Amino acid sequence: MSHARWRPAEDYTESPEVAAERAEIRLAMAFAKAVYDRRVELGLTQTQLAERAGLTQAKISRLEGADTMPTLPLLRRLTLALNASLNIALDDNHEEVTFTAHPAA
Numbered sequence: 618m619s620h621a622r623w624r625p626a627e628d629y630t631e632s633p634e635v636a637a638e639r640a641e642i643r644l645a646m647a648f649a650k651a652v653y654d655r656r657v658e659l660g661l662t663q664t665q666l667a668e669r670a671g672l673t674q675a676k677i678s679r680l681e682g683a684d685t686m687p688t689l690p691l692l693r694r695l696t697l698a699l700n701a702s703l704n705i706a707l708d709d710n711h712e713e714v715t716f717t718a719h720p721a722a
Contacts, residue, residue, distance in 0.1 A: 640712065642683070647714040649683040655699045655716040656681075670698035 631639075656666050656677075663677040670677075671694060679685045680695075687695065696703045701716035 644712040645683040645686055647712045649681050651714040651716055653681045655701055666698055670694045
């Protein structure tokens with residue numbers, strides 16, 4: 618049995634549909650990581666964040682697991698609950714999502 622890493626053939630070209638799906642997955646994962654990182658930075662559990670945002674712990678879990686993409690109203694609730702601004706940068710092959718903490722009052 619060979620344990621060599623699988624690589625696509627040299628002449629393989631990804632279809633536009635597959636490329637679009639890959640970009641959506643990268644964006645979902647970037648968002649999930651940003652939510653998780655900010656929640657941990659604040660020292661909150663998923664349940665505590667859910668309470669702050671008026672959501673369920675299960676919804677926070679799905680967001681952090683990249684199992685769902687939020688609506689704009691949900692994004693607003695999360696940014697308020699995380700006491701931060703949401704920054705999203707999108708390019709052809711790069712998705713970056715960050716929460717910038719609001720200064721302490």
